[in-house]
Amino acid sequence: MTVTDLTPDDRSEMAGALALGLLDGPERASALRAMLADRDFAAEVERWRARTGDLFDAVPEVDPPARAWAGIAARTGDPGQVPASLRWWQGGAIGGGALAAGLALALVWQRPDAAPPVLPATYAVAQLTGDIDGLRIAARYEPASATLRLRTVGMPDTPTAPELWVVPADGIPRSLGQIARDGETVIVVAEGHRSLINPSANFALSMEPPASSPHDKPSAPMVARGAIDVI
Amino acid sequence: MTQARLTALLTSVAGGDHAALRQLYDLTSAKLFGVCLLAAQDRMGAEEAMQDAYVKIWRKAGYFDAMRASPIAWMCAIARNCAIDWRRAQARVPAPLEDAALDALMPEQAADHDGTHHLLDCVAQLKEAESRAVRFAFYEGLSHSELAARLALPLGTLKSLMRRAILALRKCVDDRD
Numbered sequence: 001m002t003v004t005d006l007t008p009d010d011r012s013e014m015a016g017a018l019a020l021g022l023l024d025g026p027e028r029a030s031a032l033r034a035m036l037a038d039r040d041f042a043a044e045v046e047r048w049r050a051r052t053g054d055l056f057d058a059v060p061e062v063d064p065p066a067r068a069w070a071g072i073a074a075r076t077g078d079p080g081q082v083p084a085s086l087r088w089w090q091g092g093a094i095g096g097g098a099l100a101a102g103l104a105l106a107l108v109w110q111r112p113d114a115a116p117p118v119l120p121a122t123y124a125v126a127q128l129t130g131d132i133d134g135l136r137i138a139a140r141y142e143p144a145s146a147t148l149r150l151r152t153v154g155m156p157d158t159p160t161a162p163e164l165w166v167v168p169a170d171g172i173p174r175s176l177g178q179i180a181r182d183g184e185t186v187i188v189v190a191e192g193h194r195s196l197i198n199p200s201a202n203f204a205l206s207m208e209p210p211a212s213s214p215h216d217k218p219s220a221p222m223v224a225r226g227a228i229d230v231i
Numbered sequence: 232m233t234q235a236r237l238t239a240l241l242t243s244v245a246g247g248d249h250a251a252l253r254q255l256y257d258l259t260s261a262k263l264f265g266v267c268l269l270a271a272q273d274r275m276g277a278e279e280a281m282q283d284a285y286v287k288i289w290r291k292a293g294y295f296d297a298m299r300a301s302p303i304a305w306m307c308a309i310a311r312n313c314a315i316d317w318r319r320a321q322a323r324v325p326a327p328l329e330d331a332a333l334d335a336l337m338p339e340q341a342a343d344h345d346g347t348h349h350l351l352d353c354v355a356q357l358k359e360a361e362s363r364a365v366r367f368a369f370y371e372g373l374s375h376s377e378l379a380a381r382l383a384l385p386l387g388t389l390k391s392l393m394r395r396a397i398l399a400l401r402k403c404v405d406d407r408d
Binding site for chain 2: 009012013016017020021022023024027046049050051052053054055056057058059060061062063064065068069071072073075076077078079229
């Protein structure tokens with residue numbers, strides 16, 4: 001049966017299915033042959049393809065890891081690739097992939113006419129671990145509300161208090177404040193620190209003298225660290 | 232990020248302008264990475280696929296035809312195809328999304344707005360099961376048989392569902408034109 005024998009609905013279905021990528025194997029081969037043989041059918045597939053492009057508007061933006069560009073520059077023979085930028089992306093990759101598993105995507109149905117583009121509905125997450133057996137801190141940051149939620153388990157009893165830091169690619173820790181020794185802490189991240197919470201940064205924890213406001217810099221070594229990932 | 236700006240950058244990229252590729256990357260990589268994440272269902276895979284996509288864009292920018300597609304849709308389609316290729320090369324069945332992620336994939340009911348001829352609005356107006364199937368098919372790049380497995384439906388049932396969805400979409404778009 002050729003595509004001209006099909007009812008208009010069958011043809012439209014086949015064109016739509018091809019444009020959406022639903023066809024594989026013999027069905028796909030037959031639809032592709034029909035495109036070559038039948039200009040009207042080919043035009044219908046083209047119309048479908050032009051329409052389906054709209055659907056990408058709903059895909060939330062997610063910043064790729066900083067290291068990704070270097071691979072593209074190398075493969076396209078970019079002469080502007082300088083060692084300094086290589087050092088920078090390598091630095092950003094420390095601890096990367098710690099949370100590569102368990103990827104969950106939240107696709108928002110973004111209005112097509114929303115302009116400028118809305119902040120993507122993503123979370124930054126991290127899991128901090130270190131040398132202290134059993135100490136685990138899970139962090140989840142919601143950019144829309146600048147809210148950082150932490151859950152701490154396995155913190156030993158100490159006279160010091162756990163203080164959380166964000167360490168961006170420049171390596172300088174910025175304090176986000178002290179957190180609960182056990183259970184949940186909610187922090188509204190100060191405006192100046194919000195943009196630092198991205199996949200090229202790490203969270204880190206040091207044990208500091210108890211204080212009601214964040215310290216300027218850590219006085220003790222970091223006891224737990226975790227790479228920030230965006231989901 | 233205007234279409235005209237992206238089109239101009241693609242023209243420069245077609246001429247071998249490395250700086251233009253970098254600018255294009257800065258403007259569009261978050262979008263393309265998002266597209267790759269959905270279709271690859273894997274973060275490392277998405278990164279690889281996105282890199283492949285920009286290498287392809289570098290080589291094929293001369294084929295971009297502004298009359299036939301918007302520059303971002305053209306680039307997203309390349310990225311999606313790279314991610315689908317990556318996933319198929321892994322020879323693995325995509326892991327099902329968590330329930331919460333499934334819920335997040337459901338669209339809000341489309342409210343009336345400026346009446347542009349937008350396929351998203353038509354997808355949002357489909358019956359829930361159809362709308363979900365169309366979005367899984369498109370964003371994850373699933374074939375009929377993969378989609379049937381993902382949605383736990385018999386292949387025949389899934390094909391009928393997709394047929395109804397496609398014909399409803401065509402009618403919706405035609406009614407608006």
